[in-house]
Amino acid sequence: MIMDQYMSNETKQVIARIGETDQLFLENNSPELALERADLRLQLVVLSHVLQEQLHFLQEAIVLLEQAR
Numbered sequence: 001m002i003m004d005q006y007m008s009n010e011t012k013q014v015i016a017r018i019g020e021t022d023q024l025f026l027e028n029n030s031p032e033l034a035l036e037r038a039d040l041r042l043q044l045v046v047l048s049h050v051l052q053e054q055l056h057f058l059q060e061a062i063v064l065l066e067q068a069r
Contacts (some may be wrong), residue, residue, distance in 0.1 A: 014043050034068035 007015075021037045041061040045054045 001040075007013075008028050008047070011044070011047050014040055015045065018044075031068045038064035038068065 018037070018040045021033060021040065025034055025037065038061040041057040041064065044057040047060070048054050048057065
């Protein structure tokens with residue numbers, strides 16, 4: 001991906017972990033996993049410099065936190 005060269009290692013690690021936890025969600029979801037998935041998206045909110053991305057990841061985190069309840 002062209003944008004890949006502009007991502008920090010931290011961002012790449014968070015995105016990789018999101019992929020892992022999303023796969024785990026398909027196998028067996030738990031409140032703890034939902035919290036981790038939400039936390040990862042909140043980390044992307046902090047790492048992103050694009051408002052639209054921040055809003056998107058924040059909305060995803062909210063949904064995941066609601067599921068964890």
